[in-house]
Amino acid sequence: MSRRRPGWTAAQTRRTVQIALLVVFFGLVLAVRLQPGTDQPGPLVKLFLVIDPLVLAATALAAHAVPKILLWSLLVVGLTAVLGRVFCGWVCPMGTIHDLAGRLLRAGRAKRRQPWSRWQLTKYYLLAAFLAGALFGLHWVVVLDPIVWLTRSTATGLLPAARWAAEESSTAVFQADPKIGSWRVSDATDPAYQFLRDHAFQAPGQDILNRQAFVGGGLILALLAVVVALNAWRPRFWCRYLCPLGALLGIVAWRPLVRRTIDKETCTDCDLCGMTCHGAAASAAGQGWKPSECLGCLNCTEACPRGSLAFSLPAPGRTQASEASLDLRKRALLGSAVGGVFALAVLRINPQSRGKVYHPALIRPPGSRPEPEFLQRCLACGLCMKVCPTGGLHPTFTEAGLEGLWSPRLVPQIGYCDYNCTLCGAVCPTEAIVPLTLDEKRTVRIGLASFDVTRCIPYAYGRECMVCEEHCPIPDKAIYSLNEWIEDRTGHWKKIKQPHVDPEKCTGCGICEHVCPFEDRPAIRVTSANESRHAADPVRRPLGNQPILPSSDADPYG
Amino acid sequence: MRQHSRRDFIVGSAAGALALGSQGLLSHAMAAEEPTAMTIAKWTGPKELGAEELKQAAIKLTEKAIEGLGGLKRFVGQGSVVWVKPNIGWDRTPELAANTNPDVVATIVRLCFEAGAKKVRVGDNPCDMAAKAYPASGIPDAVKKEGAEVLFLDKSRFRDTAIQGERVKSIPIFPAILEADLVINVPIVKHHRMALATLCMKNYMGVMESRGTFHQAIAECLVDLTRFMKPQLCILDAVRILKNNGPKGGNLKDVELTMTLAAGTDIVALDAWGAVVMGKKPTEISSIVKGAEAGLGKIDYKAIAKEIAVS
Numbered sequence: 001m002s003r004r005r006p007g008w009t010a011a012q013t014r015r016t017v018q019i020a021l022l023v024v025f026f027g028l029v030l031a032v033r034l035q036p037g038t039d040q041p042g043p044l045v046k047l048f049l050v051i052d053p054l055v056l057a058a059t060a061l062a063a064h065a066v067p068k069i070l071l072w073s074l075l076v077v078g079l080t081a082v083l084g085r086v087f088c089g090w091v092c093p094m095g096t097i098h099d100l101a102g103r104l105l106r107a108g109r110a111k112r113r114q115p116w117s118r119w120q121l122t123k124y125y126l127l128a129a130f131l132a133g134a135l136f137g138l139h140w141v142v143v144l145d146p147i148v149w150l151t152r153s154t155a156t157g158l159l160p161a162a163r164w165a166a167e168e169s170s171t172a173v174f175q176a177d178p179k180i181g182s183w184r185v186s187d188a189t190d191p192a193y194q195f196l197r198d199h200a201f202q203a204p205g206q207d208i209l210n211r212q213a214f215v216g217g218g219l220i221l222a223l224l225a226v227v228v229a230l231n232a233w234r235p236r237f238w239c240r241y242l243c244p245l246g247a248l249l250g251i252v253a254w255r256p257l258v259r260r261t262i263d264k265e266t267c268t269d270c271d272l273c274g275m276t277c278h279g280a281a282a283s284a285a286g287q288g289w290k291p292s293e294c295l296g297c298l299n300c301t302e303a304c305p306r307g308s309l310a311f312s313l314p315a316p317g318r319t320q321a322s323e324a325s326l327d328l329r330k331r332a333l334l335g336s337a338v339g340g341v342f343a344l345a346v347l348r349i350n351p352q353s354r355g356k357v358y359h360p361a362l363i364r365p366p367g368s369r370p371e372p373e374f375l376q377r378c379l380a381c382g383l384c385m386k387v388c389p390t391g392g393l394h395p396t397f398t399e400a401g402l403e404g405l406w407s408p409r410l411v412p413q414i415g416y417c418d419y420n421c422t423l424c425g426a427v428c429p430t431e432a433i434v435p436l437t438l439d440e441k442r443t444v445r446i447g448l449a450s451f452d453v454t455r456c457i458p459y460a461y462g463r464e465c466m467v468c469e470e471h472c473p474i475p476d477k478a479i480y481s482l483n484e485w486i487e488d489r490t491g492h493w494k495k496i497k498q499p500h501v502d503p504e505k506c507t508g509c510g511i512c513e514h515v516c517p518f519e520d521r522p523a524i525r526v527t528s529a530n531e532s533r534h535a536a537d538p539v540r541r542p543l544g545n546q547p548i549l550p551s552s553d554a555d556p557y558g
Numbered sequence: 559m560r561q562h563s564r565r566d567f568i569v570g571s572a573a574g575a576l577a578l579g580s581q582g583l584l585s586h587a588m589a590a591e592e593p594t595a596m597t598i599a600k601w602t603g604p605k606e607l608g609a610e611e612l613k614q615a616a617i618k619l620t621e622k623a624i625e626g627l628g629g630l631k632r633f634v635g636q637g638s639v640v641w642v643k644p645n646i647g648w649d650r651t652p653e654l655a656a657n658t659n660p661d662v663v664a665t666i667v668r669l670c671f672e673a674g675a676k677k678v679r680v681g682d683n684p685c686d687m688a689a690k691a692y693p694a695s696g697i698p699d700a701v702k703k704e705g706a707e708v709l710f711l712d713k714s715r716f717r718d719t720a721i722q723g724e725r726v727k728s729i730p731i732f733p734a735i736l737e738a739d740l741v742i743n744v745p746i747v748k749h750h751r752m753a754l755a756t757l758c759m760k761n762y763m764g765v766m767e768s769r770g771t772f773h774q775a776i777a778e779c780l781v782d783l784t785r786f787m788k789p790q791l792c793i794l795d796a797v798r799i800l801k802n803n804g805p806k807g808g809n810l811k812d813v814e815l816t817m818t819l820a821a822g823t824d825i826v827a828l829d830a831w832g833a834v835v836m837g838k839k840p841t842e843i844s845s846i847v848k849g850a851e852a853g854l855g856k857i858d859y860k861a862i863a864k865e866i867a868v869s
Contacts, residue, residue, distance in 0.1 A: 034689055171714045197712070205688035205710035389687060420649050420690060463774040466752040470773075471685055473649075475808030481751060497752065515685075517770035 011302040014089065018096040025093035029154045032427055034203040034389040040426045041387060043069065048093065048147050049381055049429040051076050053252075054245040055148065058141040059430050061134035063376040067431045077252055084256040085249045088239055089278060089295030094146035095239055099278065101228045102235035111275040116283045116290060120240050121328060127247040128333045129340030137372070138344040142379040143405060144244050149224070152406060155386035156214040156395060157221030163201045163212045166193060206389055214385060215394040215411060236278050239295065250292035250326075260289050260300070263308040273300035273309060288324040347403040358534070358545045360527035362399045363410040363508060366417060366444040367425040367434040370533050371400075377432035380406035384424035384433060390415030392510065393424065408433075410446065412510025412526050413519075417446060419473035419509060447508025448530035448548065449478070449501045455523035458498045462486050468512035468524050469499050478505035479512060479524075503530060503548040596822030596863040597626030598831065603869035607815075613661045615817065615868070616797045620665040622868045623793065623821040630666075630673035633740055633791045637676045641738035642666055642706070645745045645761050646682040646697055648806045649690040655798040656807040657695035658746045662795045662819065664700035666742060671705060679738065681709035682764040685806075709734065716767045723782020725775055730767040741765075743792040743825075747832045749804030749812070752776065754843050756805050757832040758792040758825045759784045759854075777844035781852045784825060789854075793821040794828045796835045820863070826855025827862055 025048055032045045046069065049055055053073040060066050076087050088095050130141035142148045170193035174186045198204040201212070214220075230237035239246050271285035277300060281293035301309045365384055368374050385393040385408055392415025395406040408424070410417055419442065425435040436444065449468075453459040458466070469479040481497035488494065501524075508526045516522035534545035599619040607615060624630055634640055644658035652660055663680065670678045680701045684691035688710050692698050698708040716730035735741060745761035752773055753760055759780040763769050765787070772779040796819055802812040820831050826849040830840035840846045840857050850857045 036689060036693060167714065174715060175717065203689045205690075205692055207688060207710070207713045389689065418649075418687065418690065420694075457774060464752055464776065465773050467770055467773055469751055470805060473686075473806060473808065475803060475812075477803050515770065 009298070009302040011298040014296075014298055017090050018099065021091055022093045022096045025150070026154065029151060029159065029386065030200055032155070032383050032386045033201075034206050034387070034421075034423065036203050036205075040423070045427060046383065046429045049151060049379065049383075052145060052147045052245060053077050054141065054145050054248050055379060055429070057131065057248065058134045058139055058145075059377060061131060062137050062139040063373065063430075065377070067377075067429070069429065076249075080249045080252040080256070082257045084253040084258065084291050084294050084296050085246065085279070086296035087249055088243075088246050089297040092146060092239075092245075094150040094243075095236070095295070097150070097228060098231055098236045098238055102231040105229070105232040106235060113271055113274055113285075114234075114277065114280050115274065116280050116288065116293060116324075118327075120280065120293060121326065121332075122241050123243055123247040124250070124326070124328055125332055125336040126242065127244040128336040129343065130244055131340070132337035133340035133344045136341055136344050137376050138340070138347065138403065139376050139378065140343075140347065140403065140405075141244055142381070144242070145379070146238070146243055146245055148379045148381045152380060152382035152395070153220050153224040155382035156217040157224060159201070159386075160212050160214060160217055161221065163196075166196050166201075167212070203389070212391065215414075216397050216406075217395070219397075220395065220406070236295075239278070240280055240293070253291050253294070256291050258311050258313055259291060260294070261310050261312055262286055263306075263310075265308075266306045267308040268306070270305075272303045272305065276300065276303045283324055290324050290326060292326050347401065350401050358528050359399045360529070361409065361411075362396065363412070363447045363510070363526060363528050364531070364533065365393060365408055365410065365424040365433050366422075366441050366446050366507075367436045368446075368533055369432060369434065371404075374432050374533075375400070375404050375407070377430040378404070378407045379430055379432070380404075380408075381429065382406070382408075383427040383429065384408045387423045387427045388415060389421060389423065390418055390514075392416050392514075410510055410526075412513035413522055414514075416511040416514040417507075417509040419511075442507070443532075445507045445530050445532040447510070447526040447528050448503055449506050449508065449510075449512050449524050449526045450529075451499065451501065452521075452523045452525065455518055455521070456499070457517065457523065458496050460523075462488055462494070462496060464497060465517065466497055466499060467515050467517060471511045471515045473509065473511060474505050474507065476505060478502050478507070499524075504551060506530070593632065594627050594822075594862075594864050595824050596820060596827050596831075596859060597623045597866055598820045598863050599623040599626070599818065599866045599868050601817035601869065602867045612797075612815075616659050616661040616819075617665045618868050619797065619817070619819040620662045620793070620821075621669070622866050623819050624666070624669055626864055626866050627791075627821055627823075630669045633742075634670050634673040634675050635739055636674040638674070638739035639677045639679065639737070640670045640675045641735050641741045642670070642678060642680045642701070643735065643741055643743050643761065643764060644680065644682060644695075644697055645748075645756075645764065646688075646691050646695045647685045647764070649684075649686040649694045650807060651694055652696045653798070653810065653813065654807050655746060655748065655800040655813045656805065657691070657697065658744050659795045659797045660696035660700035662793070662797065663697050663744055664704050664706075666744060666793060667701045667704040667706040670742075678704075678706040679709055679734065680706045681711055681732075681735075683711045683713075683732065683767065684764075713767060721782060721786040723779075723785065725778040726782040729769075729783075731765050735765045740790060741787065743787075743789060745792070745794055746799070747794060747796040747816075747835050748800040748807070749802050749836065751804070753845065754838055755829075755833055755836045757829040757843075758789070758794055759829055759845050759849060762787050777848040780845045781848050781854065784849065784854055785852065789823070789825045791821070791823060792825050792828050793819065794832050795819055796832065799835060801836070822863070824855040824859070824862060826850050826857060827859035828855075830857045831859045831863065 028045050050069045050072045056070040056073045170189045173189045178185045267286050269285040278297040279293040279295040282289050392410050393408045394411045396409050422441050425433045457463050472479045481499050484498050510526040512524045513522045530548050536544050599622045644663045646657050648656040650656035667678045711732045717733050719731040720728050748756045750756040762783045796816045799816050800807045801814050829846045833840045
């Protein structure tokens with residue numbers, strides 16, 4: 001690029017902005033954690049999700065509801081109508097990662113012409129399919145939304161991996177405790193570890209050792225790796241061919257106010273502009289510019305040795321380039337939409353989708369809406385999993401059916417629902433988990449504990465234990481004990497305390513399961529039974545998921 | 559994993575301790591008098607107390623009980639490092655009496671510095687998340703004002719430690735507690751469904767990890783742990799006690815204002831007193847009986863305790 005014009009270029013500004021926003025994105029995901037002193041991590045942590053118009057569109061269609069905070073995305077819609085897909089080119093952190101990956105993976109390769117290809121229409125057909133599905137309540141588009149995808153991958157994959165590396169290496173040094181003379185090596189490694197522990201990965205004293213990993217996090221990370229690797233084949237592969245958010249913004253950028261101008265007098269059709277184009281937006285050298293495919297990266301203006309290219313508002317004396325049509329086929333769009341509806345049927349024809357059959361391990365966070373509504377809103381963005389101070393919320397795989405892929409569930413064996421915490425509802429961008437006050441949250445039942453008396457130590461082995469009762473956070477204790485006389489194998493009788501669960505007091509928080517001395521398969525386990533979100537529904541589900549009748553004479557069918 | 563024994567720490571500090579301690583020992587020998595082993599401070603002032611008056615009363619009870627033992631100079635060496643080990647087990651506020659009274663802990667910290675301590679560290683290994691239990695307990699705020707360093711015990715920074723007990727051979731212990739010159743054990747008197755009461759011996763469970771199996775033989779395990787910890791000074795807080803639904807509590811109706819506090823060197827005697835405060839017979843609590851059998855102290859606290867009225 002020896003012929004590049006000297007000086008700071010607009011494209012360099014764009015690169016600076018991209019890197020800065022990528023850092024902001026990771027910083028905000030890191031900030032989704034317990035903040036000592038204040039209760040809530042603040043609304044800013046949802047920033048990238050709530051400015052995503054696809055989240056707004058899919059939620060509005062699927063849930064017939066618009067959480068007010070999502071209206072911020074209209075700013076991006078407005079911006080796109082004026083400037084085109086600059087969100088993709090300048091803001092989107094996933095886009096920046098693809099941009100960087102493309103540069104790294106393709107470094108040293110000769111630049112070649114890369115005109116627009118019909119395959120780039122794929123993303124519009126995908127969008128049509130997903131929006132049609134959303135119209136019938138399918139919120140699956142969010143699985144492919146780049147902001148949601150990257151948020152989830154960062155929260156459940158990238159950060160746990162970084163944390164694992166930092167913790168394991170420094171802990172290995174600490175436990176081996178090597179010394180050089182009188183100097184301990186851990187005096188150097190531990191301060192670094194402590195800084196990361198207390199200022200990046202968790203709040204001071206928030207001990208989530210062994211809970212820094214998420215069930216199925218490896219798969220989520222692997223999928224990210226695959227889509228990033230595709231940049232080796234085509235730069236910005238995801239953005240060009242697949243991204244449904246890019247497609248939505250492409251439609252908004254159909255005829256943006258600011259458009260590309262070419263000075264035909266000086267242009268020599270050298271196509272240096274086309275070789276650096278992020279979006280493959282032009283169909284031939286210097287012509288056929290498709291605004292819906294242009295990411296506003298400004299590489300073309302930087303690459304042009306004659307300065308023949310510019311982006312400008314319509315003004316007297318300047319002729320804006322004529323745009324080439326996208327050539328979307330009506331029949332293909334319709335076919336895609338039908339496909340989307342068909343996909344909905346495929347996702348739903350299994351017994352446990354939509355809560356018709358209650359999966360025992362599907363313990364939803366406190367404040368979660370009833371399952372069908374929950375699935376119409378949940379983005380599977382992973383913010384609740386990231387913020388959960390005990391590390392108890394994990395992405396589902398099959399527990400909620402394929403429709404609920406990667407939505408949150410509590411795994412008490414790994415982390416419990418803290419009695420004094422409401423963070424998951426506070427960070428949920430779509431109110432799939434309704435934000436609750438602490439008093440409200442404490443009345444919500446997310447499940448019910450039950451003893452496995454073939455394992456529980458006082459029952460099965462005749463020894464005292466009661467660790468579960470000790471930890472039960474309910475002031476009046478949902479776990480209580482009864483004295484039983486038992487005979488041991490020598491014929492000796494002794495009195496022992498055997499624990500029981502009071503179903504009216506148990507909220508299913510799971511701390512009992514978490515602290516049970518049996519770590520392989522705890523002897524007290526929580527299942528989704530008795531959850532208050534699935535109360536009696538006289539027509540469809542006479543008992544909801546609440547098999548335990550309240551002891552008062554209230555009529556559950558009334 | 560390398561095993562660290564208590565001996566490593568003791569040998570390291572023996573020379574210094576000897577030099578510092580010999581003078582004190584000498585004066586005691588000349589006085590030819592057995593130092594007081596236990597004091598019980600009892601509030602005899604007005605029954606109805608506002609928040610500030612209650613705080614002042616807790617401070618006075620602590621001061622008088624320690625004064626009765628001969629002051630902290632008896633235990634705290636000049637320039638020494640002291641670990642004050644309260645009970646910060648739960649994410650509960652002070653009035654719920656699930657954690658040690660913060661004013662009691664802060665007073666001990668102040669007296670440690672007055673007695674010549676170089677550094678006072680405060681920390682516990684809570685059952686609830688430390689990030690929430692610490693601030694809820696009110697202890698960090700109170701002790702930081704007195705100049706103490708508050709430490710979270712990182713679970714990955716415990717080291718497997720040989721304690722060579724009869725039942726417990728080795729457990730992970732937080733090394734910095736063992737490295738301190740003096741550990742002051744400051745529990746609160748609480749109800750416990752299984753152990754009946756949680757007192758001084760049980761409070762040592764906060765220096766360790768992997769404690770889930772202790773309950774199956776709580777008395778034997780506590781005896782092993784206490785023997786290893788070699789208690790020098792315990793201060794048992796009974797300003798407020800948790801009478802029911804312990805050890806976590808959460809109900810004000812389960813809390814009783816008993817306005818008393820004991821300090822001493824005999825951990826079994828202190829626990830026996832705590833049991834009585836809870837309304838139990840000391841012999842009902844297995845760790846007290848086993849502790850006395852193991853020679854860790856005497857159940858008959860009345861024979862050694864000096865009562866001090868505070869108003």
